[in-house]
Amino acid sequence: MDEFLRILTQSLAELIAPTTAAYAIAAIGLNLHFGYTGLLNMGQAGFMLLGAYGFGIATIAGAPFFLAVLVALVAGLLFALVLGIPTLQLRGDYLAIVTISAAEIIRWIGRSTWLQEWTGGASGLQGRNYKGTFQDLSPLPDGRTAIGPLEYINTGSDSWWTRLFAWGVVALALLFVFLITRSPWGRVLKGIREDEDAVRALGKNVYSYKLQSLALGGMLGALGGVLYVLPITIAPDAMGRTMTFFVWTVLLLGGAATVFGPVLGAMIFFGAYMFMRTGMRALSENTGVGEIISTTNVEQIGGMLVGITLMLLVIFRPQGILGNKKELAFNVR
Amino acid sequence: MTTDRPNRGIALRRTVAALAIALAPAVLASPPAQATPGADTTAAHTHSAVTSTSTSTALSTATGTAGRVATDVATDCKPDDSTACVAVVVMNDAGDRIADAEVTITGPGGFEETVTTTADAPVSVAVTEVGRYTLTLDPASLPADEQLPPGAPTELQVPAQTGGTGRAAFRVGGEAAATESPTGEATTTAPGDDATDSGAGTTTEGDAVGTAPEGDASERAFSWGQVWQQFGSGIRFGLLLALASIGLNLVFGTTGMSNFAHGEQFALGAALGFIAINQMGMSIWVGGLLTIAVCALTGVAQDAAIWRPLRRRGTPVMQLMIVSIGLSITLQYVIQLLIGGGSERILSANPRPLTLLGITLSTTSWISMAVALVCLIGFALFLTRTRLGRATRAVSDNPALASATGIDPDKVVRVVWILATAFAALAGLMWGISFGSFNWQLGVQLLLLMFAAVTLGGLGTAFGALVGSILIGLVVELSNLVIQSDLRYASALVILILVLLIRPQGILGRRERIG
Secondary structure: OHHHHHHHHHHHHHHOOHHHHHHHHHHHHHHHHHHHHOOOOOOHHHHHHHHHHHHHHHHHOOOOHHHHHHHHHHHHHHHHHHHHHHHOOOOHHHHHHHHHHHHHHHHHHHHOOOOHHHHOHHHOEOHHHOOHHHHHOOOOOOOEEEEOOEEEEOOOOOEHHHHHHHHHHHHHHHHHHHHHHHOHHHHHHHHHHHOHHHHHHOOOOHHHHHHHHHHHHHHHHHHHHHHHHOOOOEOHHHOOHHHHHHHHHHHHHHOOOOOOHHHHHHHHHHHHHHHHHHHHHHHHHHOHHHHOOOHHHHHHHHHHHHHHHHHHHHHHOOOOOOOOOOOOHHHOO | OOOOOOOHHHHHHHHHHHHHHHHHHHHHHOOOOOOOOOHHHHHHHHHOOOOOOOOOHHHHHHHOOOOOOOOOOOOOOOOEOOEEEEEEEEEOOOOOEOOOOEEEEEEHHHEEEEEEOOOOOOEEEEEOOOEEEEEEEOHHHOOOOOOOOOOOOOEEEEEEOOOOEEEEEEEOOOOHHHHHOOOEEEEEEOOOOOOOOEEOOOOOOOOOOOOOOOOOHHHOOOOHHHHHHHHHHHHHHHHHHHHHHHHHHHHHHHHOOOOOOHHHHHHHHHHHHHHHHHHOOOOHHHHHHHHHHHHHHHHHHHHHHHHHHHHHOOOOHHHHHHHHHHHHHHHHHHHHHHHOOOOEEOOOOOOOEEEEOOEEEEHHHHHHHHHHHHHHHHHHHHHHHOHHHHHHHHHHHOHHHHHHOOOOHHHHHHHHHHHHHHHHHHHHHHHHHHOOEEOOOHHHHHHHHHHHHHHHHOOOOOOHHHHHHHHHHHHHHHHHHOOOHHHHHHHHHHHHHHHHHHOOOOOOOOHHHOO
């Protein structure tokens, strides 16, 4: 029973974890791409990694916190422009192929010895080198606080301040997306998703709107990357394709083209993922199941279940939990 | 055709973007390589030979200096055709080696030795039998200020192969190591083996595809012989890539879907080949044919269980693509369950070199190239000369028109799935054999190169995949003359982006496909 409570607490903690918030932000950005505009961005992890590097390197170079965040956003913007300009006039899957490749290029450059002086190579940048400016901003007093079963220090890596800040940013991003998707600009985006030619017939420059959407979503992705690395380290190999696919699962689970879908999706995904893994690990350690499934296999089975979930979701409930089937971006060419 | 009409503004933007991207390789080329710290672990990267052939000279730099060791074990191990070595090093947070730590090495055949580490070189022991060796670090022998971080493993496993050194590195000291970096790593190198850092964590996405060329351009004198040699490696890479990517292109041509799971089909060929040939001890031909048959069955099963029902429902292509991503994640972890997180070799024997036309590759590489060439020619004949091949091309061209002339598209697509998965499995199997070792990430990394190849050749065109693959193979293998070898794959992907800027339909593609 104690064991069960511990697993439950861990899963509960995952609901408000800073990484969950980071994935939520990245999924909000992807929602702007895929849900509202119908763009298939398969390289959201590339935006996140670039944002993380931008923030980390700028901070280590001595920039104050908000300037470093700005650097991260600009990095995301430039990346979106470089990717979008050649591909947005082509069919959708070209963008998918180019973004997944470009995200890998970023990761390879990050882990290569070529820029090791700045990126730290394959081992990445240590958290203590860039967290200082963020933790100095904390208004919380020293010490620890417990709310219910969850107890963290007030200020530090894995702290209440990180959580407050991360979810504050999520709230702001939600407000931003809510407002712009109700604006005339947002209606043009949905028009592009539904029928590009009709929008073009109205005299709108589809290409330019797509580029703006890619840039905005990419900047949100970069911001997600900053949030992701605030409690941990910048490690290029932790931010690869798997991360992109998790962001997609989060978005499709919650529901594309909805405002709260990405946040709900992130919470459910990470809560369930943690519950499943800790649960399986506890089973395999304490019961006879361990004969068949060793603890090292738990991660692999967890990953398999994520893949199967994504497949079943797309086949049987493509609109996700909150979505509306009529507003589905899958019909883009 | 719904693209915006080209005008000056678009032309200008394209030119600017083209310049920006064209400058990227120039920037990559300019700074010279810097020396890599922690030379013993990176030796695997910089010294493993390019061609699966050279002898143990590369390794002796890392292991041959381990002379001054206070044990009676044969510590000065030099791998050759009948000897395998296991090397161990204990490092602290700063990458310095720690002396006087005791490590017990146990392995097959009751092998057990205890060695004491030194501060100036990894300690290696000669082992008699090929297989997995377990290294156990005695935490009590560590200095008081350099203890193992909590949760770090005290046991590592390395494979030992004749002619190679299995390396293990324990990392100790520092709190950061406990949470922020892989706390233990086991690497194995062998002549011609690719450089592999498999972190202890199975979720890291390190790179372990193909061979690592001998260092970077700046460390090596330029010679035309070297260029010719790398040209040969490039052709080998290109032929195997072509064999893998024609399947991707066929599926795209007939169903319109970019199949993201195709890379996993490739890796599945290597993984099942490893199980059949290495673990179950079948001969190459029996094991290989069995592997290909099983993989072709997965193709039939996939088409029947997933893709045909979805096509019947009229599911949009983009939705199919995301389903294939889900399938790719699933298969990736299935492969990890099958072969584990480390890197494996299909053949444990040392490859025999063979020089033809001044190019030295392993004998198995030459055989693989010949098999690939025969398969590609056979496939070309199938497409142009047989009824079913012509029907396949007709379905790729226009499915509705094809079915109006009495062709059954479902049957054609089923054949395409069988061919695609079988060719991918064959290519993966031969890749694993001729490139030394592979790991579970092989698939996704090759998938990106396959995408680059088919886009370069022309998405959906049958012969475009061949042309594109050879070009990508050459680019990957020759690029390290100009840029760092760990950015080789990036160069291929930069080319992909450039192609989309200049000629999005690819070399052999037609304009209307890209719409």
